[in-house]
Amino acid sequence: xxxxxxKSAQRIVVKVGSSLVTNDGRGxxxxxxxxxxxxxxxxxxxxxQVVLVSSGAVAEGVAxxxxxxxxxxxxxxxxAAAVGQMGLCQxxxxxxxxxxxxxxxxLLTHEDMADRTRYLNAxxxxxxxxxxxxxxxxxENDTVVTAEIKLGDNDTLGALVTNLVEGDAxxxxxxxxxxxxxxxxxxxxxxxxxxxxxxxxxxEAMAGGAGSNVGTGGMLTKILAAKRAARSGAAxxxxxxxxxxxxxxxxxxxxxxxxxxxxxxxxxxRKQWIAAHLQxxxxxxxxxxxxxxxxxxGSSLLPIGVVDVVxxxxxxxxxxxxxxxxxxxxxxxxxxxxAETRRIQRQPTGQIEAILGYLEEPELIHRDxxxxxx
Ligand SMILES: Nc1ncnc2c1ncn2[C@@H]1O[C@H](COP(=O)(O)OP(=O)(O)O)[C@@H](O)[C@H]1O
Ligand SMILES: N[C@@H](CCC(=O)OP(=O)(O)O)C(=O)O
Numbered sequence: 001x002x003x004x005x006x007k008s009a010q011r012i013v014v015k016v017g018s019s020l021v022t023n024d025g026r027g028x029x030x031x032x033x034x035x036x037x038x039x040x041x042x043x044x045x046x047x048x049q050v051v052l053v054s055s056g057a058v059a060e061g062v063a064x065x066x067x068x069x070x071x072x073x074x075x076x077x078x079x080a081a082a083v084g085q086m087g088l089c090q091x092x093x094x095x096x097x098x099x100x101x102x103x104x105x106x107l108l109t110h111e112d113m114a115d116r117t118r119y120l121n122a123x124x125x126x127x128x129x130x131x132x133x134x135x136x137x138x139x140e141n142d143t144v145v146t147a148e149i150k151l152g153d154n155d156t157l158g159a160l161v162t163n164l165v166e167g168d169a170x171x172x173x174x175x176x177x178x179x180x181x182x183x184x185x186x187x188x189x190x191x192x193x194x195x196x197x198x199x200x201x202x203x204e205a206m207a208g209g210a211g212s213n214v215g216t217g218g219m220l221t222k223i224l225a226a227k228r229a230a231r232s233g234a235a236x237x238x239x240x241x242x243x244x245x246x247x248x249x250x251x252x253x254x255x256x257x258x259x260x261x262x263x264x265x266x267x268x269x270r271k272q273w274i275a276a277h278l279q280x281x282x283x284x285x286x287x288x289x290x291x292x293x294x295x296x297x298g299s300s301l302l303p304i305g306v307v308d309v310v311x312x313x314x315x316x317x318x319x320x321x322x323x324x325x326x327x328x329x330x331x332x333x334x335x336x337x338x339a340e341t342r343r344i345q346r347q348p349t350g351q352i353e354a355i356l357g358y359l360e361e362p363e364l365i366h367r368d369x370x371x372x373x374x
Pocket of ligand 2: 016017018019054055056057058059081139140142152153154155214215216217218
């Protein structure tokens with residue numbers, strides 16, 4: 001068993017899933033919340049800072065409204081989330097109060113992450129709360145987001161928050177002991193993976209979807225969250241939230257669950273923000289010279305290297321850079337809208353002004369706004 005990274009971690013993001021928080025959808029598990037609050041208080045006493053990302057608003061709202069199944073209509077889920085979030089807030093506030101700790105509710109949306117100013121605001125608010133010894137309790141602002149602009153699942157939110165606050169570890173507590181070689185609900189012979197590299201593609205093949213009607217995303221979103229958390233250098237642990245003293249034992253260094261360690265060096269802060277953009281608005285197809293310039297030399301993307309433009313995007317949007325076979329090489333914030341990009345593709349930079357009548361920037365995507373994907 002590996003030594004847990006939580007032992008040396010100073011700043012930890014803990015994510016708890018809906019099935020744990022709501023007793024598999026039956027209603028808030030106050031005893032579980034009390035246990036985690038007591039453990040987090042012990043982590044605080046060890047000098048660690050903790051952010052909690054909690055799911056369960058929809059499941060708790062469904063239980064409170066007396067509905068027998070999770071609704072499929074978006075507005076009903078949003079209404080349920082609004083009802084359930086009140087319950088989560090109240091329950092966490094009183095659980096942490098037992099230990100003299102203040103809590104703060106922080107509801108985030110994808111747009112808070114995609115807008116640089118809002119992203120930096122969210123970051124400074126969270127860092128201020130941590131400096132004040134408050135426990136931020138974070139969820140997606142389900143009530144105001146529609147399907148297209150949703151982060152979608154709180155495993156991703158947990159990873160984005162880890163990047164945002166530069167957490168050392170992301171601990172994802174769920175209803176299984178960790179990542180198994182296959183979904184243990186379907187394959188009784190599956191075995192627990194104790195340690196692996198975050199981002200190893202073999203892990204994605206092991207992970208299946210949600211095992212219950214209560215959770216969202218299943219193990220796959222947890223594996224992808226670990227890959228995302230690794231971009232700011234954080235390790236991820238996936239463990240059971242029902243394991244006694246799970247957080248305090250991890251903090252003592254005990255290897256519990258699955259530990260996914262980062263294998264690449266962390267991206268610079270601005271690139272992490274770019275990588276946090278989840279909505280890709282279009283694609284540019286590169287010729288081989290441009291592909292090599294990006295991948296091997298870390299160059300900016302110039303219009304001359306673009307052979308095709310797909311989709312409709314505006315200046316400043318996130319676009320994907322693909323090679324001639326459609327493999328995604330990089331993502332970045334583009335300096336020209338789709339219609340303009342089509343007019344200047346395959347053209348030397350010196351021609352941009354003559355073609356468009358103006359020059360925004362000489363590069364289509366500047367290297368500072370470009371993130372290479374591995
Ligand atoms: N390889 C795997 N190892 C462990 N669990 C898996 C795997 N593949 C799929 N799962 C399923 O993922 C579920 C946990 O995800 P989910 O239901 O979204 O929980 P949460 O609410 O904690 O996010 C487990 O109950 C399990 O059935
Ligand atoms: N924001 C949603 C959480 C969605 C979600 O990702 O749930 P889970 O897979 O249980 O972490 C809620 O609070 O219901």
